[in-house]
Amino acid sequence: MIDKGELFQIKRDIEGCVGEKVQLTANKGRKKSFIREGVLENTYPSIFVVKFENEYDNTRRVSYSYTDILTKAVELVVCKDDKKIQVC
Structure with missing residues (x-):
């Protein structure tokens, strides 16, 4: 069962980092994961959005969801002043 208090704390922590550069590690299953750097663009009641740019000037x-962080499917690290601070 998901603890709503813990989920609310994750959401609040992420809301405080909107506009910050982040490093996101996502588990894609079968021992596959990817690490990308982007900007935490916005937060919504159930999800948060990260904007990635690549070398071809494409934006994605x-x-x-906040549940992805709670279940450790996604790890979010904020990059401030050349230091990495783990949010969740």
Whole structure:
């Protein structure tokens, strides 16, 4: 069962980092994962959006749920002043 208090704390922590550069690690299953850097663009009641840019000047926005962080499917690290601070 999901603890709503813990989920609310994750959401509040992420809301405080909107506009910050983040490093996102996502588990894609079968021992596959990817690590990308982007900007935490926005938060919504159930999801948050990260904007990624690549070397071809393409912009991609990807959304994740707060439950993804709680279940450790996604790990979010904020990059502030050349230091990495783990949010969740």
